[in-house]
Amino acid sequence: MCQVKVPVFVGADSVSYKLRLGSIVLLVVVIILLPFLQDSVNEKAARFVSDNESSHVGLPTEWNENQxxxxxxxxxxxxxxxxxxxxxIDTDGSIIGVNHDLNLTxxxxxxxxxxxxxxDFMMDATRVAGGHLAVGYFVNPNWGEWIHTIGGLNEKEIEGDFNGAYWSLSHNGGYSMVGIGGLVMAEGDVISWNIATW
Amino acid sequence: MLDAHAIVLSPLETLVLNLSLLAIVAWSMWKAESSLDSGSSLTVLALMALFAVTGRVLLEPLPNVQPVTVIVLLVGIHYGATKSIGVATLVAIVSNLVLGHGLWTFYQALGWALIGVTGALLSQSLRIGEKISVPRVATLSFIAAFLFDWVVSISVLHSIPLESLPVYIMVGLPFDLAHGVGNVAFAAWLSEPLSEIMSRHSPKREVVVAPVKSST
Structure with a gap:
């Protein structure tokens, strides 16, 4: 006869049952409250971004107080x-001018x-360009809105000596701590999109 | 959202579908395990990794709620640090083939490996006698959620300066909380059944062989 002595992990006791029920209730509550918690935290994070004054350098002076x-x-x-x-490009779609000194296109x-x-700001502002800056995105439950295409350039089309490319968001010249969907904007804020790689 | 031959499912419908699929996977694995010979620890590890991958992929509609952290922790408790590191890395790579592979895969593997090692180091403290302590595993898995998320957050230092890291971590706190509470739920529901399976096939189990009586 072959006997096998195995550590016994017996069924759930009353504490485990309470924990099972309680954890599911708590999880549902947290998932329901998550968007509100995230909005609150994003609002606080927006206070830490750098001053928007310097981010207006190179832009038309009439936009100094504007987004x-x-x-x-x-x-x-x-x-x-x-x-x-x-x-x-101004709010009515008219072209104010072209700055060739920024070393960018x-x-x-x-x-x-x-x-x-x-x-909301991004969608409304890019719409002013009459389709030339059309935005493509999908919504991921973990990341929120993920911008994959701007102005016809899809991040997946970018090729080079790297693993991947993506549209990277800056807020007042600094790396944005949140995605565009969670970004809380203030008056005079400047956001910019550039292709970054990893 | 899942596009199924021109039928677009809502996020809730997708979640229900995914939970059903996960239940089928869990049931089939449970049946498969019951037919295994005792001591098939590598097969059980493969089943655990497969369940973790499936759970992570299928629960994507729920923000940061997935069973990987708890499974890696339990593997560390029952099978030790080395195997938990293997499972952690495998799960990160395979699940990211679906969810997206990149630099973060390394940090996710590192984060889960750390949790597996922690489970191995604290394996005696997480038991009461030979029985797994569900409240202790649940508490550790809650803390582990924050540990894992902060390790993964380090990857952002490739893009932002060090002084911005605290703000980045602060922004992620609600997601850390969802991960932590999700872990408590997985620990409450999975600790005992998975511990039973893993201990049944543990290479450390004690085998007592009694003399075979002749029937004649």
Whole structure:
């Protein structure tokens, strides 16, 4: 006869039953409250971003107090229209001018105010360019809105000596701590998108 | 959202579908395990890794709620540090083939490996006698959620300066909390059944062989 002595892990006791029930209830509550918690934290995080004054350098002076979005395209993948310098587009779609001194190519759309939701601002501002800066994105439950295409350039099209490329968001010149969907904007804020690699 | 031949499922419908699939996977693995010979620890490890991968992929609709952390912790408790590191790394790589592989895969593997090693180091403290202590595993798995998430957050230092890291970690706290509470739920529901399976096939188990009586 062969006897096998095995440590015994017996069935759940009353503490485990309470823990099972309680943990499911708590999990449901946390998932329901998560968007509100995240909004609150994002709002606090927005206070830590650098001053927006310096991020207006190179932009039209009439936008100094306004919200601006800039999209910068890589040298190897220039935009079909905004391929020379950075084109400055006002809220009505009119072109204010082109700045060739920024050593970048792309477009900035500015002159806005009153936006607090980053995604709303981005969609409204890029729409002003009449489709030239159309935005493509999907929603991931963990990351929120993930921007994959701006102005016809999909991040998956970028090739080079790296693992992958993505559209990277900056807030007032610094790396944004949250995605565009969680970004809380203040008056005079400048956000910009650049292709980054990993 | 899942596009199924022109039928677009809502996030809730997708979650229900995924939970059903996960239940089928869990049931089939449980049946498969019951037919294994005692001591098939490598097969059990493979089943654990497969369940962790499936759970992580299928529970994607729930933000940061997945069973990997608890499974790696339990593997560390029952099978030791080395095997938990193997399972942690394997789960990170295979699940990221679906969810997206990149630099973060290394940090995820590192984070889960640390949790597995912690489980191995504290394996005696996480038991009461020979019985797994579910409240202790649940408490440790709650803490482990924050540990794992902060290790993964270090990967952002490739993009941002060190002084920005505290703000980045602060922004992630609600997701850390969801991970922690999810871990408590997985610990409450999975600790005992998975411990029973793993201990049944543990290479450390004591085998007592009695003399075979002749039937004649």
């Amino acid at each position: 601006v979005i800039c999209i910068n395209f890589p040298e190897e993948y220039p935009h079909s229209v905004y391929s020379s310098g950075v084109t400055m 792309g477009a900035c759309v500015g002159g806005f105010d009153g936006y607090t939701d980053g995604m």
